Amino acid sequence: MFFALTDDQREFGTAVTTYLAERFDLDAVRGVVEDTAGDGHPVALWKAAGEQGWLAVTVPEEHDGLGLGLVEAQVIARALGAGVAPGPWRGTVLAAEAIRLAGSAEQQAAWLPRLAAGEAVGALSLRAPGAAVEYAGIADVVVVRSGDGLALVERGGFTAQAAGSYDGTTRLATVTVDGAGEPLPGADAAAIADLTARATVLVASDLAGVAREAITRTVAYDREREQFGVPVGSFQAIKHALADLHVGVTMAEHAVLYAAHAAGTGAEDADLAVAVAKAKASDAAAAATAAMIQYHGGIGYTWEHEAHLFYKRAKRLAGQYGDADAQRERIATLTIG
């Protein structure tokens, strides 16, 4: 029995965390958030993502990728979530996953090496046409629904209309496909379900990272902040709330790790595992980021403080690929009928 990350997997995450701490900290994130006219796509961060293999993680080695799995990908997603990092990492990885799972050999050869290296930006939308998509505005290729399947559309073949969002750690745009795009020949229902599961896991993982960081920062603050002559973290009302949040976030981390393994290996209970992970991570992130505001007091409600960056990112991601209630209905269907 080994239900944990290996040292190599752990180091992958540490590398992302270290890079963000040293080269793209919360001040840098704030720069992106406040530059509302900008594309939300910092060049240096993207270069690092390409060079350090964050984008190549699930791309097969024959297409210049690392050939690793969803467990490794969720390690990166979690670290990016903890750093509330902007940029089209997830869309690019998922566009590559769509092409890997359902694309033709030609499509794979054309796109996977470029996406893995960060030479092309990808975006994925499994929603109906007209829905807001992360970083569609700068995408070189988008993968969208087309009839019962999926289509790949290159830049020039679609129109992206920027959609304002109060979460400044991303940029959203609605996508209108001008032609039919290029169908992904293997995009049957099973492939789309597999892709959806992988996308859901990566979002859940980002949320787990957001939630953990929100708790860690709040604990650090409440150990120092004094009222009534003592640190506010010495009050039982706050201790017990943070203890429950710690348990909840830890469980979300377990659930995401298992879902990545189950979905990545096509385990029998993968559907349940993914629904459990997304339900738990959505709730944990919503609760942890709300608590982050509350247990900082007034400063937590200011623009100047970082709590809102975490809170807003959690709000955006909690609903993606089905919110906690939708996941629970899925769980009910799987276990009740």
Place this chain on the structure above:
Amino acid sequence: MDLTYTAAEEDFRRELKSWLAANIPDEWTRPGFWEALGDDESFRLRRDWERDKALAGFAGIEWSTEYGGRGGTPGMKAIYDVETVAAHAPRTVNPLGLAFLAPTVMAIGTDAQKKDIIGPMLRNEVIWCQGFSEPGAGSDLAALATKGVRDGDDFVVNGQKVWTTNAVHGDKVFTMVRTEAGSQRHRGISMLLIDMHQDGVDARPLKQMSGASEFGEVFFDDARVPATEVLGEIGDGWRTAMLLLSFERGASGIGQYTEFRRQYDEIVEVARKLGRDTDPVVRGRLARVLTELECLRLHAMHVLTQVEQGRDLGFEASMTKLQWSETFQDLWEVYDDILGEDATLDSLGDLDLRPLHAQAMWSRSVTIWGGSSQVQRTITAERVLGLPR
């Protein structure tokens, strides 16, 4: 990631399953069988069965063969926990001894204690009680007042313990006793191993809100215990107790998951019978509990991994306790609410609800004993998160 067990562990599973299949009568698996037996008869039957199981080699799974254990792996223990629940094996009659005393004895007991205590415990020749709580010392264990006064080679013990599981069936009690007169709080306490079959010890049952009497009170009135019958050093009982309580993880999450998951299915059956399985509110609440149950399973896998890697889990035991006990209680609250207007009825049609009610009642206790949820949250906040005392 490797979620499989080794070939040796799978062999063990087959062997265990075949023994269980041959040694658990069908009627024992019938809902309500144990509840209908009454406390004494149930205890006797379980005590004997568990002895036979030990003699067949299915006890002390991961403990050294030197002391009567099987010498197996932590994985085998996890398999044991799952398969015994899956086979509807009766609950152990020696829970405090097996989960807490035995690992403590193995860690700090003398060679003689290891020999004298563990084997007889595995064969249920000695049923162990835990003498910690007192009327004035519940969550605040250091407030305990039971006194031990040295008299020659013995301690003479006076005082009262309460909430003592198996009090009336117990043979011996590992007891926190203040052996230094005038000592305060954590100091001057010893963990004495007291024979309950003597005139100075009086055990009385306490009736629980469920109607059962699994616990009781133990009165010490000039009870005698040889001064050599101490676990750890004399006066160092607090440290012994903290070590002992750190074995909370011995209460296996994976076995609990197996049991609770089955109960979830039973509750779903009740919902179906009442036509409430399509109610979106009920479905949402059941799914919420199922989510926590799955997290409990994964947490158990995490704990098992840490144990196999030889890592110290430290105060993570508090998280384990919170996750299982709060989830178990939530599960049975959903059950109550599904019954709605008929929540308290003994039966619905041909469905006997009393065994289910018994679980729902029991669920009120699990967030109290073994360190209440409030105590566990404080430990988690202070010892894991590092919030100031």
